Amino acid sequence: MMKKYAVEFLRRGMAFAGFGPIIMGIVYFSIDMNLDNFSLNGTEVLAAIISTYILAFLQAGASVFNQIEEWSLGKSLFWHFLTIYVAYVGCYLINSWIPFEPMFLVVFTAVFTIGYFIIWFIVYFSVKATSKKLNSKLK
Amino acid sequence: MKFKLIIDKEREEELIIYSHNKDKFTDEIEALCKSRSCDLVGYKEKEAVILDLLEVNCFTVEDNKVFAITDKERLQIKQRIYMLEEQLPSFFIKINQSCIANIKRIARFDASIGGNLTVRFKNGYTDYVSRRNIKTVKERMGL
Numbered sequence: 220m221m222k223k224y225a226v227e228f229l230r231r232g233m234a235f236a237g238f239g240p241i242i243m244g245i246v247y248f249s250i251d252m253n254l255d256n257f258s259l260n261g262t263e264v265l266a267a268i269i270s271t272y273i274l275a276f277l278q279a280g281a282s283v284f285n286q287i288e289e290w291s292l293g294k295s296l297f298w299h300f301l302t303i304y305v306a307y308v309g310c311y312l313i314n315s316w317i318p319f320e321p322m323f324l325v326v327f328t329a330v331f332t333i334g335y336f337i338i339w340f341i342v343y344f345s346v347k348a349t350s351k352k353l354n355s356k357l358k
Numbered sequence: 359m360k361f362k363l364i365i366d367k368e369r370e371e372e373l374i375i376y377s378h379n380k381d382k383f384t385d386e387i388e389a390l391c392k393s394r395s396c397d398l399v400g401y402k403e404k405e406a407v408i409l410d411l412l413e414v415n416c417f418t419v420e421d422n423k424v425f426a427i428t429d430k431e432r433l434q435i436k437q438r439i440y441m442l443e444e445q446l447p448s449f450f451i452k453i454n455q456s457c458i459a460n461i462k463r464i465a466r467f468d469a470s471i472g473g474n475l476t477v478r479f480k481n482g483y484t485d486y487v488s489r490r491n492i493k494t495v496k497e498r499m500g501l
Contacts, residue, residue, distance in 0.1 A: 223420065285472020286486055292471050299472065342473035349496070350467035350475055356499045357464060 224283050232280030239275030240268045263314070270310045277306040300335060307331060385462065386412065388447040398445070400426045400433025407433060411450075415463040415479040417442055419456035429481040451498050453477060454488035461498065 247267070251257045259267070281302040284295050308327065311317045317327050359377075373391050377384050389411040398409040415427045417439065424435040424442070435442070443452055453459045459477055467487075468476045475487040475495075487495050 282472055285470050285474060286476075288484060296471050339471075339473070343469055343471065346469035346473055346475050349492070350469050352501055353467040353475075353496070353499050356501065357466065 224287050227283045227286075228280040231282060232276035235279035236272050236276035239271035239273070242275075243267050243271040267314050270313045274306045274310040277302055303335070304328070304331060385447065385449050388449070392445065392447045398426075398435065398437075400435055402431060402433050409433070411447060411460070412462065414460055415481055415483055416457055416459045416485065417450075418485065427479070427481070427483050451495060453491050453495060454486060457485045459485070
């Protein structure tokens with residue numbers, strides 16, 4: 220049964236991984252349009268492409284954790300959060316978008332955690348409302 | 359309700375019902391009619407069983423094989439899922455790329471922690487509604 224979820228993880232990851240570098244390209248393009256002396260060397264560009272590709276792959280693939288019936292709600296949420304967090308913090312550090320300093324990591328972690336749970340609450344309660352309406356139609 | 363049977367070997371066989379609303383009776387007639395047209399057969403090992411569509415919770419794809427999930431068993435189907443979608447009665451609805459659900463066999467909808475809408479069938483089997491299919495499911499459920 221777990222093989223099914225592993226395959227689904229890979230399928231989703233591969234389907235959306237390409238969006239990472241595309242979004243990164245758009246962000247760098249916007250920065251370039253607004254900063255005078257913005258430039259990247261070849262190593263930085265390659266690191267950015269690979270890291271954002273992996274980030275998008277993990278983010279899309281991790282969505283399957285929430286559908287593993289054998290896992291409890293807490294376990295699914297924990298692994299989803301952890302995977303996304305590691306992917307983001309790794310990507311930000313590799314690309315030097317945040318410095319590798321404890322204080323910055325603490326602030327990043329706090330902002331990421333708050334943001335993650337705000338989005339989670341909004342999505343969850345929106346879907347909960349939809350499920351309630353659909354259930355009323357089943358009766 | 360009146361019943362009229364016209365035997366005419368020249369015309370294409372057709373069943374038309376004038377009803378005040380769509381209910382269990384019309385669904386059963388539709389299922390019977392569709393079953394007769396497409397003769398869905400499920401296989402369990404080497405045994406072939408003609409499916410009673412009202413008893414099927416859903417059709418799902420696992421390892422590139424299509425299965426009909428009933429309360430008691432899972433039967434393999436020869437048709438591909440996209441072919442089934444066209445053949446099945448209107449109380450079957452595609453909920454994601456790999457699952458066609460029988461609305462009559464849905465016990466309840468739930469929100470998963472990942473923000474997905476999940477479907478729990480009367481036999482306890484669960485699957486999810488993909489974001490692409492949510493709009494269609496809501497429309498078909500009368501929302």
